[in-house]
Amino acid sequence: xxxxxxxxxxxxxxxxxxxxxxxxxxxxxxxxxxxxxxxxxxxxxxxxxxxxxxxxxxxxxxxxxxxxxxxxxxxxxxxxxxxxxxxxxxxxxxxxxxxxxxxxxxxxxxxxxx
Amino acid sequence: xxxxxxxxxxxxxxxxxxxxxxxxxxxxxxxxxxxxxxxxxxxxxxxxxxxxxxxxxxxxxxxxxxxxxxxxxxxxxxxxxxxxxxxxxxxxxxxxxxxxxxxxxxxxxxxxxx
Numbered sequence: 001x002x003x004x005x006x007x008x009x010x011x012x013x014x015x016x017x018x019x020x021x022x023x024x025x026x027x028x029x030x031x032x033x034x035x036x037x038x039x040x041x042x043x044x045x046x047x048x049x050x051x052x053x054x055x056x057x058x059x060x061x062x063x064x065x066x067x068x069x070x071x072x073x074x075x076x077x078x079x080x081x082x083x084x085x086x087x088x089x090x091x092x093x094x095x096x097x098x099x100x101x102x103x104x105x106x107x108x109x110x111x112x113x114x
Numbered sequence: 115x116x117x118x119x120x121x122x123x124x125x126x127x128x129x130x131x132x133x134x135x136x137x138x139x140x141x142x143x144x145x146x147x148x149x150x151x152x153x154x155x156x157x158x159x160x161x162x163x164x165x166x167x168x169x170x171x172x173x174x175x176x177x178x179x180x181x182x183x184x185x186x187x188x189x190x191x192x193x194x195x196x197x198x199x200x201x202x203x204x205x206x207x208x209x210x211x212x213x214x215x216x217x218x219x220x221x222x223x224x225x226x227x228x
Contacts, residue, residue, distance in 0.1 A: 004157075033215070035218075040123065040220060040221075041220055042120075042204060042218045042219055042220035042221050043158075043204065043218040044218075045215060048215060058215070090157060090158065092158075099146075099165075099211060100146035100148075100163065100165050100208055100211075101146060101208040101210075101211075101214055101215065101216055102148065102160060102163060103150075103158075103160075103206075103216055104160075105150075105157040105158040105159070106157055107156060107157045108156075108157050
C-alpha cells in the first residue's frame with residue numbers, strides 16, 4: 001500500500017461545483033502539502049501545514065481551501081471550480097526531522113473542470 | 115527572488131548516449147538541492163539530494179549530480195541512458211532549512227529513443 005494516498009485519482013466536474021481532494025498518509029510525518037502541476041509550469045505550492053493547528057498559504061492559494069483533519073489527513077477543496085483549475089494535484093509529506101525538507105509524494109489526482 | 119531554472123524543457127537522446135539535465139538556482143548562503151523523477155502517470159520520486167559534504171552525489175540507477183556553488187548549479191548527468199530513463203525530471207531547492215519549502219523548476223522531459 002502507498003504511504004501517501006490520494007482520492008480520487010481522477011475526477012471530471014463542471015464549472016461551479018464544489019470539489020474535495022483527500023490525502024492520507026501512513027508515514028507518521030507532521031508536515032503535509034498540496035501542489036499543483038501544469039505542463040511547462042512545474043509544481044506550484046497551494047497550501048501547506050506543519051502540524052494540525054498550522055495552515056499556511058502557498059504560492060497560488062486563491063480559489064482553494066484546505067483542512068487538516070488529523071495528523072494523517074489533509075484535504076484540498078475547490079469551493080467553486082473553474083476550468084483553469086484543471087490540473088494534476090499532488091499531496092506530499094515531510095518530517096520536521098528531515099532538516100532539508102525532503103518531500104514524499106502521492107500518486108496524484110487528475111482534475112478536469114468542464 | 116528565490117528561483118530554480120531548468121534550462122531545457124525537453125531533451126531527446128538515443129539509448130546509450132550520455133545526457134546532462136541542467137539546473138541553476140538563485141544564489142544563497144545555504145541551500146539543499148534535490149532531483150525528483152516522474153515516470154509517466156506516476157507521482158514524483160526522489161532521485162538524489164545534496165545536503166552537505168561531497169559535492170558529487172549519486173543515485174542507485176546511475177545518475178549523478180554535482181553541486182557547484184560558484185556556478186549556482188546542480189546539473190544531473192548519466193553517462194549512458196536507457197529507454198527506461200524516459201521521464202520528467204524536476205530540480206528542487208530548499209532555501210529555508212527546516213522552516214523552508216521546496217521550490218521546483220519547471221521540469222525537463224527526457225525522451226530516450228532506441
